[in-house]
Amino acid sequence: MDHPLDRLRDSVREAASVISDADPSSAPTLERPKNPDHGDYATNAAMLLAGGLRRPPRDVAGDLAGALQQSLGDALTAVDVAGPGFLNLTLSDDWYLESLDQIVAAGERYGAEVALAPENVNVEFVSANPTGPVHMGHARNAAFGDSLARTLSFAGHTVTREYYVNDFGTQALKFAESVQARARGEEVPEDGYPGDYVAAIALQVPDAASRPVAEIAPEAIELMRERIAASLHAFGVEFDVWFSERSLHETRPGKELSGVEHGFEVLEQHGHTYRTDGALWLRTTDFGDDKDRVLERSTGEHTYFASDIAYAQHKRERSFGRMIYVLGADHHGYIGRMKAAYQALGGQPETLELLIMQFVHLVRGGEKVSMSKRAGEFVTLDELIEEIGVDASRWYLLNRSHDTTIEVDLALASSESAENPVYYVQYAHARIARMLDKAGEARVAEALESSDGDVGLPALEPAERRLIGLLLEFPAEIAEAAERRAPHRIASYALTLAQAFSAFYRDCLVVGAEPPALESARIRLSVATQRTLATALWLLGVSAPTSM
RNA sequence: GCGCCCGUAGCUCAGUGGAUAGAGCGCUUGCCUCCGGAGCAAGAGGUCGCUGGUUCGAAUCCAGCCGGGCGCGCCA
DSSP, rough: OOOHHHHHHHHHHHHHHHSSSOSSSSSSOOOOOOGGOOOEEEEEEHHHHHHTTSSSSHHHHHHHHHHHHHGGGGGGEEEEETTTEEEEEEEEEEHHHHHHHHHHGGGTTTTSSSSSSSEEEEOOOOOOOSSSOOOOHHHHHHHHHHHHHHHHEEEHHHEEEEOOOOOOOOOHHHHHHHHHHHTTTOOOOTTTTOOOOHHHHHHHHHTTTSSSSSHHHHHHHHHHHHHHHHHHHTOOOOOOOEEEEEGGGSBBTTTSBBBHHHHHHHHHTOOOOEEEEEEEEOGGGTTTTSSSSEEEEETOOOOOOHHHHHHHHHHHTTOOOOEEEEEEETTTHHHHHHHHHHHHHHHHHHEEEEHHHHEEEEEEEEOOOOOOOTTTTOOOOHHHHHHHHHHHHHHHHHHSHHHHHHHHEHHHHHHHHHTOOOHHHHHHHHHHHHHHHHHHHHHHEEEEOSOOOOOOOOOHHHHHHHHHHHHHHHHHHHHHHTTTTHHHHHEEEHHHHHHHHHHHHHOOOTTOOHHHHHHHHHHHHHHHHHHHEEEEEHTOOOOOOOOO
């Protein structure tokens, strides 16, 4: 798309090339200054060129200002050299209004398809053991993984959302043992699963009391997986692929080896395995890991790590250009050996991204909420939704960077009041919807069609310029959130946008504004804001209500 | 001991090379005749953990320390 800021950036680049043949040491910035006295946009282009030209930055800025004035003409109402050599640009009302028209013309997909190099991305997240309900740690993982997947997809990537189901090995058997104990009316084993949900599943598995544990395990695990899927569904989280760990241990259709054996085969071909003490080892130390890792125990059993490698190889063979793993805070020790294993398979380590979600601490009115699993006090996703709702849950789990521990205050998150940012943003959206209702569908449609009647309008209010300026930033925000795997930036943006709309709403009458062309322009601005708020909220998985 | 993450306002946290460091909550003071007051305006509150370094310019990059969280198994 021909975004107004891209054109402005091009103008700066062209002006720079007039001044100097040499490329600037880095790409010039074009940003909205914090201080409104510094114009609408500021660029550091002159300071970057000054070094190569061996001239004072402010002199270069002066030349650049002249070149920009030439190329931008009337669109540029002021250009000033400031500070150490910044160029502050002030743009005309017409430039703002034309930019607004472009945003409106982009429709509801404004901000989409901004990725420079679209990729085929696999996002694996949650992947909680199907031996118990989804709890708080997984909830953050789910909110983040889902929102990241939405953001990447919106930005133009092809995204597969995947859940790795640990339906194989000792945990699955222990779970089945607990189910069987409950079916027999007995206490669960010492290291079993005591929750009430185990008894509920025991009722659903036919003849759970009498059949062999190995036989009921897959059925019990599948029932638990369905419960997890239902919880996540209620949270707005869906998966494209539920990948069975068990399938990696079975001979694949039309093949002679299981997935795990195939993984070993690939590793051996690359010469990175060896046998010692009766166990099969992977020489991960060749790739920077601090010690080698066991793949097959001396007992002949495969390790969990062997499954992980086979799974990574499986993803590779499905041609994902990028694999993102969203992992819990206790998994960072896993990064080194996983990257090493990936290289041992012949993969490029930079295409494998392991993102660590830091802890969530729950607080209720200043008091820490215990989440001790041992004491059976852990908070489940279902309970969280029950207490504060999906919208507040997702907002508070998403508005912070994934690599910082966060504190969620349940009392604040559940308060439907002014002190709660999530409602503030939703309120702005609802308010626009009500206002546009008041104008009437026909009037709004008319305003969206006629974009050439802007001549002769009064000067734009500062709040209008500010709001259009913010809307223009949206595609870059999406690109940044996608590239940096940082959906929390969208929450910050949404709050800022809602505040800017409130200021506009206060200062500028929309419905009933005279002349009609002014009303039209303000309706267009309101529609563009409403769409952008709706998109931002959708990316977060938060609803955008039309009334509250 | 080694590794990863974090340290920014009273609290919770944004801000990965730009100008006077921001938001929400909390606190103080104003504003409901005006498209929704779940709102708005103004104010108080900061050695950006510390010390060096790189740079025209550092909360941001580098090194070393200090503090906190988490992890370091032929467990899953």
